[in-house]
Amino acid sequence: MEGSEDNYSVEEGVLKFIEWIRSKKLEIRAYPSQNIHAKLYIMTFEEGDRDKGRVITGSSNFTEAGGT
Numbered sequence: 001m002e003g004s005e006d007n008y009s010v011e012e013g014v015l016k017f018i019e020w021i022r023s024k025k026l027e028i029r030a031y032p033s034q035n036i037h038a039k040l041y042i043m044t045f046e047e048g049d050r051d052k053g054r055v056i057t058g059s060s061n062f063t064e065a066g067g068t
Contacts, residue, residue, distance in 0.1 A: 020026035
């Protein structure tokens, strides 16, 4: 957050994040005793294309080796 721009778009995203946590639409889990290798891919689209974007979470890489 410290490196984020101070603008309406960032504030809107933070408020949406808080809303999703409170409504249980988003769940965050921590596993401090386990060594996991999770991935998070965030994609955004051009204005007017489909919607704002996609988020994919999981453990696979976007590589040929990661898909096997």
